[in-house]
Amino acid sequence: MEPRARVGKNRGQQNFADQDLQHFLFAHGDTPNSLETTKRVLDELLTDFITELCFEAHRSAQLSGRQKIKPDDIKFACRKNPEYLGKINETFNKKTQIEEARKLLDQNDDKITKSNVKALEEPLGDADDDDLDSRMATGRSTVAGKMI
Known part of the structure; x- marks a missing residue:
């Protein structure tokens, strides 16, 4: 069946939102408030183009x-239009x-699960407590040898 024969049932209805068409037109040099007829024509052109492209791809x-x-x-x-083919490629x-960048970046890297918490726990000895006690005994705490 010819692509245009199927599209006939949607004639008179817009397939794309007015706001999307307005943004598209403005991005390509139209005034901020385009005419309704301009948006309607663009909607019809886009719908026909996408429909014909999909039918051709379906044949393939x-x-x-x-x-x-x-x-x-x-x-x-x-394939016959190098501009379209280049943009698709x-x-x-x-x-x-x-996709490759997402594979490199593990998004779960900074989340700590319960199993990871147990693996990170280390037993503290008496020597760890002595260091803290010696800094607090003077009444002043020091950071990297400087008094705070």
């Missing part, structure tokens, strides 16, 4: 014998960099 997936669309199908659908490269 079907030819490969799959039901689900993979990122490679979207790359294949954009850039996005995927950035995604892999972020």
